[in-house]
Every structure is written in structure tokens, then in C-alpha cells.
Amino acid sequence: MSERHAIPLLSNLETAPQPGELPITIEAFHVALQAEREKVLAELRPTLEREITEHVTVQIERTVAAQVEAHRQALEASFDQRVAAGVAQKVQEILEQWRLSRHRMFGPSSESHQGELFNEVEALADQAAGTEDEHEGEPAPVQDKARPKRGHRRALPPELPRVQIEIDVPEEERQCACGTPMVRIGEDVSEQLDIIPMQVRVIRTVRPRYACPKGDQAPVQQPAPAQILPRSNFSAGFLAMMAVVKYVDGLPLARFEKVMARHHVDIPRQSMARAMIKLAQALQPLHNLARDTLLEAPVIYMDETTVQVLKEPGRSPTAKSYMWVQRG
Structure with a gap:
């Protein structure tokens, strides 16, 4: 306290009590x-x-x-x-x-080299300066299938079909001055690589119908041959050519459309695109078999490429998509 x-x-x-008082x-x-x-x-x-x-x-x-x-x-x-x-x-x-x-800007690209298409011949010729051309020079012996010696051009593939053109001496010139007819003692053979330009034709399939004049039996007719794309006027050869041109040679359908127009055939690229999609759907079983065989390989090589897919369901047109190329 x-x-x-x-x-x-x-x-x-x-204030406590004093003596004599009562204590508290x-x-x-x-x-x-x-x-x-x-x-x-x-x-x-x-x-x-x-x-x-x-x-x-x-x-x-x-x-x-x-x-x-x-x-x-x-x-x-x-x-x-x-x-x-x-x-x-x-x-x-x-x-x-x-x-x-x-x-x-500085790296090589397909677009940057498009301007070199016009001087490609001169550029490749300059690169090959000082080297011998395998398709020029003395012809190699036709019978020799081995690689030609230096200075002789390479022999053409023997499996290619041959069209033989024989240029013979006129019979009146095959008479010796002494009056003796000349005999054939040999020949010189040379070969040139030739190519037949693309031939565009129409396959016309005719299926006659036969019926009884009395009408006692239904008409008979052979069935139509099987087609990859039924009710399509594109043959299997045309579809194969279009697929190779686009996916192997890398030629867009717009340019293939111009190629066909040069042969007086008007085929819109939209029709070719729809036919290509239907062809892919028809060949899907073969693709599945090829993929099964690919997955059985011990090693698979893959390449990833980004692409832009338009009108893809559920995705924006600016979304990034990927394409994987697989090879066994």
C-alpha cells in the first residue's frame, strides 16, 4: 500500500479509545x-x-x-x-x-527462293562448273550395266520401256563400187530419255442392257465396276495423280487447277478439295494398317509442325494446332 x-x-x-475508554x-x-x-x-x-x-x-x-x-x-x-x-x-x-x-529475314525459306526460279538454270550451272555432267559426253555402252567410267554419261535405267527407231542406209547405197552387195557388220546405238506429256482423257464405260422382246424376263446388265468414290466423275488414276501432286510434289490445288486448265479441262479447286477429303476417308482402313505396322517398330521418328486450322469445331481460328509426321 x-x-x-x-x-x-x-x-x-x-482516534482509537484513550485509556479509560472502551477499546475498539x-x-x-x-x-x-x-x-x-x-x-x-x-x-x-x-x-x-x-x-x-x-x-x-x-x-x-x-x-x-x-x-x-x-x-x-x-x-x-x-x-x-x-x-x-x-x-x-x-x-x-x-x-x-x-x-x-x-x-x-536472313534464313532460307521457300518464299525467299521464289525469286530464284527465273535464274535457277544459271545458278545451278554455275554451281556445277568444273564438274562433268552425267547426261552429257560420250554415250556409255548400252550392254554395260555397271557405272560408266569417267567421261561417259550414266546409262539410262534398263527397266524403262524402249521405243526403237532404226535409221538404215537406203538399199541403193548398200552397193559396193565393185558391184558386191554390202553386209551389215555392226551398228551404233544411242539412247535418249524421253517423256510423254500428261494425257488427259475420259474413260467412257458402256454397260449394254438386254431384254426379251416379249417381256417375259427382267432385263440383264453387268454391274458397274467398283469405284473408290462412287458417283464421282474422277477416276482412280486421276485421284492418285492429284494426291501425288499435292502431298508428294507439294503443288497446291490452285496450281493443279491451272495445269488442268492448260489442258482445256475446267475443274474447280473446291471440287478437288472435296474429292481429296472423300479419298482420305476411303483410304482410312489402309492408313490404320500402316499405322499399326509403324507402332510395332522399335524406333519411330517424328517431326512436329505448327499449323493453323480454320473452321475447326470448338476452337478459335487463331489457335495453334500441331501436325506430327511419323516415320518408322
């Missing part, structure tokens, strides 16, 4: 002491409550500040990681775009 609160208590004790009872002293205690507590309660409130407030502020600081540091660390990952990805995209732009 503080000193200033002890004074009132002492003052009460000073213990109960009365206890009641007085309890009253004094309550009085002191009432005076100290505001101070204690204020100090306790201040102490608790300081502790709460420190705890909250520590938690906020820890949460802030965690957020900063997570944000820094996301920013670093985003920056790394953006830098990678910029580098890829830079490499792609340099490749488009």
Missing part, C-alpha cells in the same frame, strides 16, 4: 479495514485498468504488426517469384521472336 493511502488509515487509528472491537476494526481497502481499490482501479489496457494494446499491436510483416514478406517473396517467372518467360518469347524474325 502506498504512503499516501496509509495516512487515512493512521488517522483512523489515532475486532469486528469494528475489520469493518473499517475492509472499507479502507475498498476505498483504495476504487481509487486504484482506473489507473490499473488504464495500465492494463495500454499493456494489452501494445502487445496486440506488436503481434498484429509481426503477423502483417510476415504476411507481407511472404507476399513479396511469392510476387517476386511470379515476376521472375513472368520476366523469364517474356524474355524467352522475345528471344524466340527475334530468332524467328532473323530467320525470316
